[in-house]
Amino acid sequence: MGAGNGFCNGIAKCSMLGHSVASKYTQIVPSRITDLTPSQPLFGLSRAELAAQMAEAGEPAWRGQQLAEAIYRQRIQSVGEITTFPKELRDRLRAKGWNVCRTRIAQVFRSVDGTERYLVEGVAGPETVETVWMPEGDDGEAGDGSEDEGPFGSAQDRDKGQRDEGQRDSGRARATICVSSQVGCAVNCQFCLTAKLGLQRNLTTGEIAGQVVAVLDRQNVEIGRDRVNLVFMGMGEPFLNYDNFMAAVRLLVEEVGLSPQRMTVSTSGIVPGILRFAAEPPEVRPKLAISLNAPDNAVRSQVMPINRKWSIEAVVDAVCGIKLRPRERVTFEYVLLAGVTDLPEHARLVARLVRRSGLPAKVNLIAWNPGPGIPYTMPEPAAIERFRQTLRAEGVSVYLRRPRGRDIYAACGQLKRTVEG
Numbered sequence: 001m002g003a004g005n006g007f008c009n010g011i012a013k014c015s016m017l018g019h020s021v022a023s024k025y026t027q028i029v030p031s032r033i034t035d036l037t038p039s040q041p042l043f044g045l046s047r048a049e050l051a052a053q054m055a056e057a058g059e060p061a062w063r064g065q066q067l068a069e070a071i072y073r074q075r076i077q078s079v080g081e082i083t084t085f086p087k088e089l090r091d092r093l094r095a096k097g098w099n100v101c102r103t104r105i106a107q108v109f110r111s112v113d114g115t116e117r118y119l120v121e122g123v124a125g126p127e128t129v130e131t132v133w134m135p136e137g138d139d140g141e142a143g144d145g146s147e148d149e150g151p152f153g154s155a156q157d158r159d160k161g162q163r164d165e166g167q168r169d170s171g172r173a174r175a176t177i178c179v180s181s182q183v184g185c186a187v188n189c190q191f192c193l194t195a196k197l198g199l200q201r202n203l204t205t206g207e208i209a210g211q212v213v214a215v216l217d218r219q220n221v222e223i224g225r226d227r228v229n230l231v232f233m234g235m236g237e238p239f240l241n242y243d244n245f246m247a248a249v250r251l252l253v254e255e256v257g258l259s260p261q262r263m264t265v266s267t268s269g270i271v272p273g274i275l276r277f278a279a280e281p282p283e284v285r286p287k288l289a290i291s292l293n294a295p296d297n298a299v300r301s302q303v304m305p306i307n308r309k310w311s312i313e314a315v316v317d318a319v320c321g322i323k324l325r326p327r328e329r330v331t332f333e334y335v336l337l338a339g340v341t342d343l344p345e346h347a348r349l350v351a352r353l354v355r356r357s358g359l360p361a362k363v364n365l366i367a368w369n370p371g372p373g374i375p376y377t378m379p380e381p382a383a384i385e386r387f388r389q390t391l392r393a394e395g396v397s398v399y400l401r402r403p404r405g406r407d408i409y410a411a412c413g414q415l416k417r418t419v420e421g
């Protein structure tokens, strides 16, 4: 699941939490001057595709490399900003209708905990999607090997050899961006606000990668100095928009310079997608999180109807095929719903499923974030602790995700384009 998967994600929007909405503010963010006509969007094209475009314009292939550098490393927003091109070429391309066409942050909601939720305007349709910046993360990455990027850390990190120093300097060692992959979602998890939107459309490659770049710009993130985690857990199910999702990942790794080992994609359990994902090369494959959310098929089919198509065992067995990097672990996300999924006997069944995978794994517990019209109850703190201790006693690594941005509907399962002034 993309953003929503399972709570998947980590976003929230919520009114029902009883938090004061007066603690947040809404701000319209003026954009920089951007090319406006989406006649020929460049953002989202690979380096080879950009080179082909330049060849079509009668230019040598190395101009394509300059173009990729300008778009993804310098993060320009208009053709007029490509300083490595002579003015005559810039003018000619603009006259032909060439545009960068990046997504744009249209609205910002800021939580008392520093989390920011953005409404982001795409370029392929009028709808906005939601992206979340968590400056201190939500502990979702704890224990999954993120701190050891191994041989596939970002190119900048490897080149500069200053990862640790950069981490300390920036104070952003755990900053996390939660990214959407679709407008709405078709998966219909019963505990998720995003499901109420239904699926409106897939996001393009440029719209998925563009959310990340827009936030990097807003937060003045410098690749190679600041360490940022990405979680594809916003709106939508990434594996139901697989090609665009993976093309965006490749851009973010190969062109923007982010590490795949600091990215996690969460799926609701789309088995064909998991099998494809397991075959991706480790140089570009993010880490995998399965939005489990139930101890058995009876409960899972109730809270996640997608389980009727792919059973809980089929999902866990599909995960077995993934070849993990050293110290990498698969994550099982688990939303605790009072009386439905939070009992000790449920924890014992979850431990059995984790063992069935046969892989190094951990469980991330998420105390359900309430939403209007959703018929579940938040778990009691004592029930959360009991569940956690039962899993531990079964020998399972378990972490509790901290809710971030509940007062602005930015927490897990709360992304539904809620706008409150």
Ligand code: SF4
Pocket: 001, 002, 003, 004, 005, 006, 007, 008, 185, 186, 187, 188, 189, 192, 193, 194, 195, 234, 235, 236, 237, 268, 413
């Ligand atoms: S409905 Fe979609 S967005 Fe919501 S949790 Fe399920 S897969 Fe994720």
